[in-house]
Amino acid sequence: MADTRLTEALERYEAVIGLEIHTEITVTQTKMFCGCPVAFGGEPNTRTCPTCLGHPGALPVPNEEAIAWTVLAGLATACTIAPWSQFHRKNYFYPDMPANYQISQFEPPFCADGRLDIELTENADERLDVATAANCTPLDEADRAGGYRATIGITRLHLEEDTGKMNHIGGADGRIAGATHSLVDFNRAGTPLMELVTEPDIRTPEEARAFARKLRLIWLSLGVSDCNMEEGSMRVDANISIRPRGVREFGTKTELKNMNSFKGIHDGLAYEIIRQAAVLDEGGTVVQETRHWDASAKVTSAMRSKETADDYRYFPEPDTVPFEFSSAYVDAIAARLPELPDARRERITDTFGLSMHDAGVLAVDTEMLAFFEETVAAAGVEVEGIEVKGVAQAVINLMLNDLAAHLNAEDVTLAACRITPAHIAELVVLVNEDTISSKQAKEVFAEMAASGELPTAIVEARGLKQVSDTGELEAIVDTLIAAHEDKVAEYRAGKTGLLGFFVGQVMRETGGQANPKVVNEILAAKLA
Amino acid sequence: MSLTQKEVAHYAFLARIELDEAATAALTEDINALLVHLKHIGELDLDGVEPMTHATALVNVTRSDERRDSLPPNLVFKNAPAHEGNAFLVPRIGSGTEGGA
Numbered sequence: 001m002a003d004t005r006l007t008e009a010l011e012r013y014e015a016v017i018g019l020e021i022h023t024e025i026t027v028t029q030t031k032m033f034c035g036c037p038v039a040f041g042g043e044p045n046t047r048t049c050p051t052c053l054g055h056p057g058a059l060p061v062p063n064e065e066a067i068a069w070t071v072l073a074g075l076a077t078a079c080t081i082a083p084w085s086q087f088h089r090k091n092y093f094y095p096d097m098p099a100n101y102q103i104s105q106f107e108p109p110f111c112a113d114g115r116l117d118i119e120l121t122e123n124a125d126e127r128l129d130v131a132t133a134a135n136c137t138p139l140d141e142a143d144r145a146g147g148y149r150a151t152i153g154i155t156r157l158h159l160e161e162d163t164g165k166m167n168h169i170g171g172a173d174g175r176i177a178g179a180t181h182s183l184v185d186f187n188r189a190g191t192p193l194m195e196l197v198t199e200p201d202i203r204t205p206e207e208a209r210a211f212a213r214k215l216r217l218i219w220l221s222l223g224v225s226d227c228n229m230e231e232g233s234m235r236v237d238a239n240i241s242i243r244p245r246g247v248r249e250f251g252t253k254t255e256l257k258n259m260n261s262f263k264g265i266h267d268g269l270a271y272e273i274i275r276q277a278a279v280l281d282e283g284g285t286v287v288q289e290t291r292h293w294d295a296s297a298k299v300t301s302a303m304r305s306k307e308t309a310d311d312y313r314y315f316p317e318p319d320t321v322p323f324e325f326s327s328a329y330v331d332a333i334a335a336r337l338p339e340l341p342d343a344r345r346e347r348i349t350d351t352f353g354l355s356m357h358d359a360g361v362l363a364v365d366t367e368m369l370a371f372f373e374e375t376v377a378a379a380g381v382e383v384e385g386i387e388v389k390g391v392a393q394a395v396i397n398l399m400l401n402d403l404a405a406h407l408n409a410e411d412v413t414l415a416a417c418r419i420t421p422a423h424i425a426e427l428v429v430l431v432n433e434d435t436i437s438s439k440q441a442k443e444v445f446a447e448m449a450a451s452g453e454l455p456t457a458i459v460e461a462r463g464l465k466q467v468s469d470t471g472e473l474e475a476i477v478d479t480l481i482a483a484h485e486d487k488v489a490e491y492r493a494g495k496t497g498l499l500g501f502f503v504g505q506v507m508r509e510t511g512g513q514a515n516p517k518v519v520n521e522i523l524a525a526k527l528a
Numbered sequence: 529m530s531l532t533q534k535e536v537a538h539y540a541f542l543a544r545i546e547l548d549e550a551a552t553a554a555l556t557e558d559i560n561a562l563l564v565h566l567k568h569i570g571e572l573d574l575d576g577v578e579p580m581t582h583a584t585a586l587v588n589v590t591r592s593d594e595r596r597d598s599l600p601p602n603l604v605f606k607n608a609p610a611h612e613g614n615a616f617l618v619p620r621i622g623s624g625t626e627g628g629a
Binding site: 028029030034035036037043044045046047048049050053055061062063064065066067086091093094095167168176179180181182183184185186311313316318320321322323324 | 542543544581582584586587588589590591592593594595596597598599601604605607612613614615616617618619620621
């Protein structure tokens with residue numbers, strides 16, 4: 001459920017949100033315009049050269065791989081690739097760019113006019129007009145009740161160079177206010193940086209978070225970046241304004257920065273909507289400014305008055321020449337596109353009959369998916385047969401419940417834990433063939449997680465086998481009926497709740513190893 | 529097209545060039561004289577002529593993604609007015625600005 005103050009603000013005002021998402025291309029060996037290595041951290045200024053230090057006379061030469069990765073990223077987000085494009089200089093004075101300009105792109109960017117579909121299941125109630133909004137469709141899958149899908153337009157995706165890192169000394173919390181001087185590290189300067197700008201199609205904080213999450217998954221499936229938000233390799237900024245419901249004109253927007261986690265994206269935007277609503281409610285006007293989200297204080301505060309686009313005096317970068325992308329070039333890059341999360345999820349639902357939710361979990365986790373597919377194969381079922389559904393469901397249940405809980409409790413990764421696809425497959429087969437009950441399966445799971453023994457060996461060693469032998473169980477039931485004539489009479493007189501008593505007695509006699517299904521059948525027949 | 533003295537002062541500020549009023553006035557006059565030449569170009573029929581951004585016809589000049597040696601530390605700071613340890617040292621940054629591009 002959405003925060004009540006947010007709901008209350010959103011009932012009167014519609015939020016209009018556009019995102020600017022910067023992602024460092026971390027897959028290349030070298031920087032955008034020079035041969036210095038791309039890496040995180042390290043001793044300051046050890047990965048620098050005359051080009052990324054902005055020395056006059058140094059010649060920046062574009063990294064062909066960084067351009068190809070950007071085109072690939074554009075194709076993955078349904079963008080059109082510009083047949084002709086170029087770099088521009090974006091002029092500004094700040095010590096994080098020693099050349100006093102950043103090499104970026106103005107018009108036309110490498111990629112434009114894309115879109116991304118997002119699915120909202122959490123906090124879907126933040127959006128009040130799902131039924132009427134042109135870009136929304138309700139999700140009708142059984143496991144996604146109340147959710148909806150929204151299409152968000154992508155204005156552009158361009159390539160530029162990242163800036164250096166500033167460290168302000170002498171002020172509080174490393175902030176610039178009160179600092180006596182600053183230290184600059186240019187190791188990051190010149191790292192290839194993709195900037196994606198969305199259309200102002202986003203209406204709720206949750207949609208903004210869902211967009212960033214989805215984009216991150218796509219970038220990860222391409223392998224273009226590690227998308228580490230803490231280390232700043234993926235950074236999300238937002239433009240946000242509100243307008244009274246029913247009004248078409250945009251309100252004055254603020255730019256929100258420093259939302260360096262998915263929670264920060266949601267909470268920062270929610271705070272800003274509530275803040276702007278309060279300003280308008282009091283008859284005030286929203287000031288166009290850049291604001292900084294402080295995750296610990298849970299507030300946004302004004303940061304700087306920004307130079308406008310005109311003030312950046314963009315002009316074509318004279319040190320690099322334009323680009324012409326032939327259709328053959330674009331096609332060759334398109335051939336590198338891997339299976340993207342949405343397509344992968346569909347394939348998993350089609351092949352294994354899993355729910356959209358379960359398939360969604362696997363679709364975004366290559367390691368989990370490989371584990372799952374290996375397990376289903378090891379369980380010995382023909383894929384695309386009828387039986388695969390039951391086995392696949394049993395496998396995913398074990399993975400998402402017992403296995404996930406185990407990994408979490410032990411704080412280990414799937415790769416590092418003792419449980420292999422062979423373990424899960426054996427366990428599923430043992431339950432499926434009624435050799436052990438699902439309750440016994442829990443015991444076996446705990447032991448195999450601890451010892452790494454295979455389930456069959458554990459069952460053997462502990463004598464855990466479930467008793468399904470009807471003759472053996474019938475004999476036990478007969479003895480019980482003879483010993484509890486009074487209870488049998490009560491049962492036959494209508495006190496059917498006593499069935500549980502008899503089941504319990506059989507379980508006690510068999511040391512919990514009786515197959516409950518068979519016991520129930522025998523009891524029902526004999527007590528009738 | 530011509531520029532006002534106020535516009536020239538604004539561009540001077542953006543370029544961090546310090547100009548007094550007399551210099552601004554003189555430069556405004558000079559720039560406007562140059563703009564007269566551009567006006568002549570504007571009078572030509574340029575429909576269908578693509579704007580030219582570079583003096584060469586080269587396209588797609590790139591380099592392969594191969595590492596080259598970075599500078600050794602003693603050279604990194606050679607032209608820097610000040611550094612502290614392995615970082616460039618810059619004076620206190622004026623109020624009203626925080627963050628770059």
